[in-house]
Amino acid sequence: MPSLLTFTTDTLLVRPWADDVVDRLGFDPRSPYVEQFWLGILGPSTTWLLRRVAAGFDTAPDGFELPLGETARALGLGDGLGRNAPILRSVNRMIQFGMALATGEGELAVRRHLPPLARRHVDRLPPHLQEEHHRWQEAELRTTEEDQRRRCRQLALSLVELGEDPEAVEQQLLRWRYHPRLAHEAATWAARQVEKKS
Known part of the structure; x- marks a missing residue:
């Protein structure tokens, strides 16, 4: 020590x-x-x-x-x-x-x-605070996922509006290290948004 x-x-x-x-x-x-x-x-x-x-x-x-x-x-x-x-x-x-x-x-x-x-350190907390910390972690994880999804969709929409097709958008999002499922969902969502406007 x-x-x-x-x-x-x-x-x-x-x-x-x-x-x-x-x-x-x-x-x-x-x-x-x-x-x-x-x-x-x-x-x-x-x-x-x-x-x-x-x-x-x-x-x-x-x-x-x-x-x-x-x-x-x-x-x-x-x-x-x-x-x-x-x-x-x-x-x-x-x-x-x-x-x-x-x-x-x-x-x-x-x-x-x-x-x-x-x-x-969590293990040293009283049981009710351990449970509260667990709830905090779950909420933080949900918030992080929602923030990533929102950011990924914003980037996808910008790329589609610049004329990129959904496949190219998805590939670019993958290069930016977004999760494949998230990249595919965002590219598809962005293409639908642009279609609705036209």
Whole structure:
């Protein structure tokens, strides 16, 4: 197990941890998803610290100095900055759960967005939240499929309106890596739409 981060100064230089996938698919620390599902995993102090850092990135996107004592007091974690200080435990929980990374002496890279819970984290939730997370995943999957279908149809319609026949449209959609079933359905749908207009 990695050694715990300790502080040698009363400030911490915080920079954003760039991660294209998590930044695109993840959740702002202030989002309902984080409050509902991550809170019980990370704990309230760590969740509030991540929210405080997210607010800091709003005004200083490239990073900022986090005053540890002031932040600890604002979060109700007392004044101490010693080895067992609550603020230190919160920072180390961010690192433990992959939300932050120590990048140097007194420096920390922190995620702007939190990823969806991994299976091992979902298993730690109370049963009612496990079920709620399962429902959320199913709804997210349906939304994603609907968005893909809508986008695929829009592209197909544009191609048909430009004079492409349905077979050529379907082949182009396949080249753009749409699922074959979706590409065929969108090309057929687009051809019917243009026929109705003429």
